[in-house]
Amino acid sequence: MTMTTQYQVNPDGVAATAERVISLLGEVMGEVMALESLGIAAAAFAGIGTSVAAADLKRQAQLASTLLQLLTLFQQVVSLVQQAARDYSAADSAVAHSLRGTGTRTV
Numbered sequence: 001m002t003m004t005t006q007y008q009v010n011p012d013g014v015a016a017t018a019e020r021v022i023s024l025l026g027e028v029m030g031e032v033m034a035l036e037s038l039g040i041a042a043a044a045f046a047g048i049g050t051s052v053a054a055a056d057l058k059r060q061a062q063l064a065s066t067l068l069q070l071l072t073l074f075q076q077v078v079s080l081v082q083q084a085a086r087d088y089s090a091a092d093s094a095v096a097h098s099l100r101g102t103g104t105r106t107v
Helices: 012-034 049-102
Strands: none
Touching: 012 049
16 A cells, blocks of 8 residues: 655635635525524413513524524634635745745656
8 A cells, every 4th residue: 555645735626615615604694694583472472471482582592693603613614724725825836936946846
């Protein structure tokens, strides 16, 4: 079995994937906002009381808050992945430039 020591990143592929994830996160954000607005009127709980209505509103707010925190985390991860791809591309260019300057051929 032959082991390879090469490491390669396709910055264009990373950028395309990151853009798709950002698009999906935007769609999820829209759904979370829609969820927040779907509160059940307290009158719907008239038979069982306002405490159930209050608990339902609290549950809905907690769910929306958790989903928003998750979206924020995903956005941060995507941003870091994009930065890593940019840094990789810059480092790759710097190495290529350095090798050209020394007359060393790259394979």
